Amino acid sequence: MDATLLHLAHYAVDTDFDQLPPGAAHECERRLVDSVACAAGAFREPLCETLRAFTRHYAGVPPARVWGTGAATSMEMAAFANGTMVRFLDYSDTWLGRGAGHPSDMIPALVAVAEAHRASGRALVAAIVVAYELYCGLCEAAGAERRLDQATFAAVGAAAGTGRLLSLDEARMANALALALAPNLHLYNVRTGTLSDWKGCAGPNGARNGVFAALLACEGVTGPTAPIEGKGGLFDLVGEFELRPGAGTRPLLMDTHLKLHPVCYHGQSAIDAALALRSAVPLEQVVDIHVETYEAAYRAMGSDSSKWAPATRETADHSLPYTVAMALREGRLSSAAYGKDRLNDALTKHLMDKVRVTASDELTRGYPGKVQTRVTLSSADGSVHSHLQEWPKGHAAQPLCDNELEQKFTSLHEAWGDAVATRRTLEAIWSVDQLADVTRLVDALCLNR
Template sequence: MDATTLRIARHVAAAEFRRLPEQAIHECRRRIIDSVACAAAAYREPFCATIRTFAARYAGTPAARMWGSGERTSIEMAAFANGTMLRYQDYSDTHLGKSNGHPSDMIGGLVALAEAFHLGGEDLVTAIVVAYEVYCSLCDSTALASRGIDQGTCAAAGSAAGAARLLGLGETQAGEAISLALSSSLQLYNVRTGDLSDWKGCAGPNGARNGVFAALLAREGVTGPSAVVEGKGGLRDVAGELDWRVGAGEMPLIVGTHLKFHPVCYHGQAAVDAALTLRDRISGEDIVAIESIEAIEVQTYEAALRAMGGDPTRWAPTNRETADHSLPYTIAVALLNGRLVSADYERERLADPRTLRLMERIRVGCSAELTNAFPAHSRSRIAIRLKDGTTYSHLQNDPKGSAANPLTDAELESKFLELYRPWSDGPAARRTLDLLWSVDQLASVAQLVDAFCHAPDA
């Protein structure tokens, strides 16, 4: 086992709930709450129903349940189906580093494994914190996208680590789990380019599925490559020089991940905030209607331009996956409607003539100033020029929900109660939320899954 894999494996095997900082435990609770809410919101989406139907064909022993419906399937398929639901609306959390990704993609798989093996809340929280540490530290160590590697690779490694912790594997088997996951799960960044496909929302959950499977294999004594990071043909050969270190900070990395206030790619959060601020300013002064805009100039950072404004498809999105990665579309909708919600990505709304006309007036560029501030800060500046020559400008320094401008617990609860409606509302939703706030005190994770497996039919 190479030194990097061994270092990570030792961190995994040594992790204990009693040694976690209270702040990390609280932030883990918040990530679980956010993830369950995102999954509930997407439950009735036709694509998510298709994935559940597919996964239901693969029942196994031990089994886990698909959230909402309560149907039983294999652990790996539950990881995939639940992860896809929580990822589908692009409302889940984000980590920003040399690579960017959505570590909550792993939560569905870790919950499934904990449920199937009758484990408790402390075990789940510890495993999630460990999984985030491995995922986020890999993001921080190297720019994977520049080598054509997708963030789903991080989900495979992180989930393998978290699953190894749940299964109580020692450092040798934990290392094998990570080796098996990495050697079989290098995903292509092509999934994030051009017209985006259904796989955009599945790639991370599929990585999580692979990571859980790798840990189950390691538990049975299956070995992986002996030098998966540092050896010939290993991750370092593919991704370039990397210094992958876990547990190096004073606080677990989960604490620095970002929640979302709007259902849009994280790189669009600050721009949507800026657009809403300008809309309020213009409308509030009763100067002019939104329709009187002459031009909109958007300045952002390089990663945001590449993901959301650097391709012609972003000015002509034909599906949800491309639209929620389009700065022109999301900014135009926010300006016209005064908000951005998941329903704005329904296919019939993508062809709205007013939105399309306003998108034609939007230009997107990046500046060295904003690029140099990233990833510590995700900043976007929007200038709106009216037809009478008046110009309004706003720089959004950190979007609402970022680690630097976090959602309060009350704001997170509001997001949960709004998104949870497809499963239940009122007192039942409040009871589930209270249960989630005490997830680490549960004797069995199955109690948690019980709470949100009584959804009405899709």
């Protein structure tokens, strides 16, 4: 095995709950709260319903359950269907750095494995921290040039977390990582142009494949010995890098960001800025809306014509013109803004025609330390109103407090139950590190709807 792969395997095997620094378990629980909220909010979306129906074709021994219904399926398919529910609304957590991604795509996969193998809550927390460390570390090391999609890193992270839950030794853990990496080099193309259903499925599918890789390794199946440093390996594809998981003062999970608005993370600060300006001038008087942002946000949300004519929800929630226009019109940005009937609204299109998006060298230099966007409204009377948002609410530098996170949970959990059910589910998540068996957590997520 190559040295980098062995180092990753050693970290994944060697890290357990008792080694986590103060606050790490609570931050993990916060991301569980956020992920379950997102899944509940997306439960009735047609794509999520389609994937839940698809899980009926698969059985597993031991089984895992589909959130929201309790239907039994395989661990891999529970990872995929539940993960897509978490991801669908584009409301889940984000890692920002040289590369970016949504590491919570892996959480449903690890919950499925923990449930199937009746692991403890402490084991689940440790597995999630390990998975995030590899995912976010690979985003930094190998994701900067946008040659690989983040789903690649979900496969590796989920394999590491699953391997922990299965108590793999270092040799089998290294094979699990190799079996996850070699067949799962996902194309970044999934996040360009007009976006399809697969935008929300890609990360959960990577996590599904990471579970499969770890299950194979558990049975003694071997992977390629040098998928990172060897000929034709990851170094050849993206260049050499150094990856030292666990080397920081705290786990990378604690530096991921939560979302206040259901939009691509690169649009969060733009929505905050637009809302701050909404009362400054009547919309009918606005003649120009200038959105200045950093290069990564410009590329993702304002660099091509599809962002001014989004035909799908997936394109709309990656469109600065659309989301800024909706925030200005309605005083908020909600998931309802992406309904098919809303995408063709004439008044919204008229407002979008006034939106200009540019990349600012100044704001780009501040990224990723700051996630800045400036929105400027010019009025017919010649007045100009501008607001610079340095960090969006929910960023690690300006985090949602637990009460604000619970408010997000409560608003999204309505699809799954009343106030009593919401409180019961929250209590189960907040105490996950005290559970002897993760099955009790999943019970709270699988009441018949």
